[in-house]
Amino acid sequence: MGLGLALIAAAAMLLAGANPLLGFWALFRGALGGVPQISETLVQTTSLLFPSLAVAFAFRAGLFNIGAEGQLVIGGLVAGVIGARLETSGLIAIPLLLIAGSAGGAAWGAIAGVLRARFGGSEVIATLMLNIVAALLANYLVVGPLHSPGVAGPETAELPHSSWLPALLPGTRLTVALLIALALAFVLRWVFDRTVFGYELRAVGDAPEAARRAGINLAKTAFVTMALSGAMAGLGGATIVTGVLHRFNVSLSPGYGFIAIAVALVGDLDPLRIIIASFAFGILQSGALSMQALAHVPKDVVSFVEGLAIVALAARRFVAGRKQMTALAPE
Amino acid sequence: MYPGGVHAVAGVDLDVFPGEIHALCGENGAGKTTLASIAAGKLKATGGTVVAHGNVGLVHQHFELVDRLRVWENVVLGREPHRGAELDRAAARAEVEKLSREYGLAVDPDAVIEGLPVGIAQRVELLRELARDPAVLILDEPTAVLAPAEIDALFATVRALAVRGTAVLIITHKLQEVVAHTSRITVMRAGKVVARLETAQTNVDDIARAMVGGELPELAARLETTPKPALAVRGVSAGESSLAVRNASFEVHGGEIVGVAGVEGNGQSALADAIAGVIPYRGSIELDGVALPAGDPARRIAQGIRTIPQDRRREALVLSWSIVDNVALGDQRRPSLRKGVTVDRGAARELAKRIVERFDVRTPSVDTSVSALSGGNQQKVVVGRALAHEPKFLLVYQPTRGIDVGAAALVQSRLIEARNAGVAVFLISFELDEVLALSDRVIVMYRGAVVGTFERGAIDRARIGSLMAGAA
Numbered sequence: 001m002g003l004g005l006a007l008i009a010a011a012a013m014l015l016a017g018a019n020p021l022l023g024f025w026a027l028f029r030g031a032l033g034g035v036p037q038i039s040e041t042l043v044q045t046t047s048l049l050f051p052s053l054a055v056a057f058a059f060r061a062g063l064f065n066i067g068a069e070g071q072l073v074i075g076g077l078v079a080g081v082i083g084a085r086l087e088t089s090g091l092i093a094i095p096l097l098l099i100a101g102s103a104g105g106a107a108w109g110a111i112a113g114v115l116r117a118r119f120g121g122s123e124v125i126a127t128l129m130l131n132i133v134a135a136l137l138a139n140y141l142v143v144g145p146l147h148s149p150g151v152a153g154p155e156t157a158e159l160p161h162s163s164w165l166p167a168l169l170p171g172t173r174l175t176v177a178l179l180i181a182l183a184l185a186f187v188l189r190w191v192f193d194r195t196v197f198g199y200e201l202r203a204v205g206d207a208p209e210a211a212r213r214a215g216i217n218l219a220k221t222a223f224v225t226m227a228l229s230g231a232m233a234g235l236g237g238a239t240i241v242t243g244v245l246h247r248f249n250v251s252l253s254p255g256y257g258f259i260a261i262a263v264a265l266v267g268d269l270d271p272l273r274i275i276i277a278s279f280a281f282g283i284l285q286s287g288a289l290s291m292q293a294l295a296h297v298p299k300d301v302v303s304f305v306e307g308l309a310i311v312a313l314a315a316r317r318f319v320a321g322r323k324q325m326t327a328l329a330p331e
Numbered sequence: 332m333y334p335g336g337v338h339a340v341a342g343v344d345l346d347v348f349p350g351e352i353h354a355l356c357g358e359n360g361a362g363k364t365t366l367a368s369i370a371a372g373k374l375k376a377t378g379g380t381v382v383a384h385g386n387v388g389l390v391h392q393h394f395e396l397v398d399r400l401r402v403w404e405n406v407v408l409g410r411e412p413h414r415g416a417e418l419d420r421a422a423a424r425a426e427v428e429k430l431s432r433e434y435g436l437a438v439d440p441d442a443v444i445e446g447l448p449v450g451i452a453q454r455v456e457l458l459r460e461l462a463r464d465p466a467v468l469i470l471d472e473p474t475a476v477l478a479p480a481e482i483d484a485l486f487a488t489v490r491a492l493a494v495r496g497t498a499v500l501i502i503t504h505k506l507q508e509v510v511a512h513t514s515r516i517t518v519m520r521a522g523k524v525v526a527r528l529e530t531a532q533t534n535v536d537d538i539a540r541a542m543v544g545g546e547l548p549e550l551a552a553r554l555e556t557t558p559k560p561a562l563a564v565r566g567v568s569a570g571e572s573s574l575a576v577r578n579a580s581f582e583v584h585g586g587e588i589v590g591v592a593g594v595e596g597n598g599q600s601a602l603a604d605a606i607a608g609v610i611p612y613r614g615s616i617e618l619d620g621v622a623l624p625a626g627d628p629a630r631r632i633a634q635g636i637r638t639i640p641q642d643r644r645r646e647a648l649v650l651s652w653s654i655v656d657n658v659a660l661g662d663q664r665r666p667s668l669r670k671g672v673t674v675d676r677g678a679a680r681e682l683a684k685r686i687v688e689r690f691d692v693r694t695p696s697v698d699t700s701v702s703a704l705s706g707g708n709q710q711k712v713v714v715g716r717a718l719a720h721e722p723k724f725l726l727v728y729q730p731t732r733g734i735d736v737g738a739a740a741l742v743q744s745r746l747i748e749a750r751n752a753g754v755a756v757f758l759i760s761f762e763l764d765e766v767l768a769l770s771d772r773v774i775v776m777y778r779g780a781v782v783g784t785f786e787r788g789a790i791d792r793a794r795i796g797s798l799m800a801g802a803a
Contacts, residue, residue: 194673196663203660207649213609213640214661215629 009305022295030290031283039172045282049181050236051260056269058229062205067127068233069257070134071105075234077138078104079241080248083159093163105234106227113226117219155249165243177239188271262310341522347498354509355502357519358735363502385466403427403440406459448596450481467498506535551744554751556586561755562724569612570601577779588756590770598779599759607638635723647713650702655683686715707738724755
């Protein structure tokens with residue numbers, strides 16, 4: 001599949017009037033060509049990893065959280081609004097802002113969770129729509145009621161230096177957020193594979209009626225899952241604010257929460273494989289600009305290939321499902 | 332071919348002639364359904380040929396109907412009559428009504444499948460196949476869920492079809508029916524044909540011996556018990572309209588099996604769901620004299636109430652999971668199956684091994700996914716799990732539906748042994764023979780109400796039959 005996508009990408013570059021070989025060279029040079037490039041790729045990897053884990057977590061419970069984007073924005077908003085007003089030691093401020101961002105994302109995810117748990121509303125529609133509400137709400141708040149004096153754009157004032165996430169590599173934007181994201185992936189793997197909670201969550205996702213009759217509360221599981229999923233995406237937003245931008249800006253995410261759906265599927269909903277998938281998509285994200293600058297390939301080609309990857313994956317799952325159905329005739 | 336390279340069916344020859352009713356018998360996993368699917372063109376054989384002089388129709392064991400569509404929509408699905416781009420509803424409904432009259436299969440063309448009792452759903456599936464005017468009709472376990480009167484009606488239809496020249500192949504475990512209604516019998520075991528019999532020259536015992544490859548297992552002996560109160564159902568009403576249970580009261584004591592005799596669709600399903608705690612109900616359900624809260628299956632499980640639900644593939648098992656993971660389901664919070672916040676896989680594995688051994692589950696390993704097991708072996712896992720933690724009360728719904736004689740006898744024996752050990756067993760089955768064979772007491776249900784009670788010593792089969800049919 002990888003080769004096929006590469007060929008299609010090459011064809012797209014030709015159509016855009018660019019040299020595909022040059023395009024790929026620029027993409028990889030821009031993503032992996034040196035320490036600054038690699039660290040920027042890892043920044044993108046980190047920002048993708050949080051919402052991807054969020055999406056995978058909900059998917060495993062049978063919930064299609066399409067709203068990681070909105071949860072990430074709200075998490076960033078909460079961290080930015082509080083962070084811009086908070087003058088205290090980093091030892092207090094940083095954990096506080098990350099927790100506040102998670103709480104914001106959790107609350108945003110919980111809205112869809114409540115609708116689903118109480119009224120059986122589709123979480124797909126709710127989370128999808130809440131993305132738009134989140135973006136508009138964030139814009140309204142930072143421009144309106146929570147406006148920071150002296151700030152012109154749709155953003156908060158800068159966070160005090162003490163509230164910035166510590167850098168992993170001096171002089172780059174790569175911070176300890178990467179380690180937090182990796183740790184989260186390992187914790188999730190442990191939760192799914194080992195814990196009673198993960199067992200119940202997977203039961204609900206794989207066979208809801210059997211889970212219900214086994215005494216597992218479906219509504220409660222849906223609510224808790226959506227809140228925790230939102231918390232992971234919100235934490236991602238908070239790390240972008242405290243680690244990358246050092247302020248909240250309404251365009252803090254170029255669609256991480258949407259790309260995350262593809263990343264989670266490429267990673268087969270397995271937290272550890274999602275790390276690798278996030279890195280692969282991180283390369284695309286960070287190489288895209290260099291591709292545009294050096295090879296004159298529009299960076300939209302990357303979005304185009306990402307979209308194709310989602311379609312191809314969905315098709316692969318569908319075909320695999322059908323093959324399984326015909327191979328195992330009911331006895 | 333099953334995963335792992337084992338052929339489900341190997342080198343089988345089978346001829347079915349026009350006008351003949353031919354039985355295909357065999358234990359679970361013998362390859363009957365696979366063979367039927369190959370004959371009907373739904374599965375590809377890796378070798379060999381299928382020759383049919385016309386269409387082949389297949390009525391499935393697990394119905395393949397679209398639940399949310401109406402009866403007529405299901406019947407014409409795939410070859411809808413149309414005027415231009417527009418579906419010709421009138422023509423479609425007329426066709427269904429005509430078929431329904433012609434074959435004496437009464438259905439409401441506008442009913443939605445979801446709400447129909449299985450017996451009716453099967454008629455719809457049969458109508459759908461008959462609408463294609465098949466030269467060969469294959470019925471996979473057609474009587475597994477039917478009441479006695481419905482079974483007679485089905486065979487009347489089948490005989491009429493045979494007289495018109497259709498070749499009929501019936502896959503079934505019910506050997507009485509085989510002897511009563513077919514002309515020839517093919518017996519399969521482990522994917523191969525092991526016997527070809529003329530019905531006129533054989534009997535139930537010979538067929539059963541050919542199926543299991545030896546003598547039949549006998550049911551466990553019933554021991555003397557001293558029944559003591561366990562579960563009491565008092566004035567319980569639940570469920571919707573025609574399928575509701577109405578004001579039912581009875582008691583099930585430890586050390587006895589209470590069986591429900593009744594035609595499907597007379598409130599059994601709602602009663603079972605109320606007892607399992609998965610639907611709201613009026614009245615009270617008490618365990619050891621204490622009323623249970625509604626809508627709390629977890630509490631019931633913790634107190635020793637276990638259920639074997641009617642649809643094991645959807646309501647009892649997580650099909651994609653291994654046997655090890657499935658045996659913990661429902662007990663995942665029990666201290667013996669967890670270590671702190673984690674699942675104790677070692678303990679679950681030990682439990683799975685015990686169940687596989689004690690219930691003779693045919694599987695390559697306890698790590699095999701339950702979707703790869705035959706229906707009988709899946710059911711053994713479900714029953715084994717329900718009995719694993721010394722339950723006080725066991726609700727059993729159609730425990731032997733669609734499973735072979737060997738597996739059925741084993742499951743029934745384990746139920747009797749549980750009763751002997753003091754468990755209160757409540758059995759709902761649409762096979763009257765099973766109810767009468769296992770029960771210490773029989774209650775009869777009709778239109779959601781309990782209309783009669785019979786102690787084991789005073790069973791009046793004819794009276795039960797007429798109460799089931801609504802006689803006052």
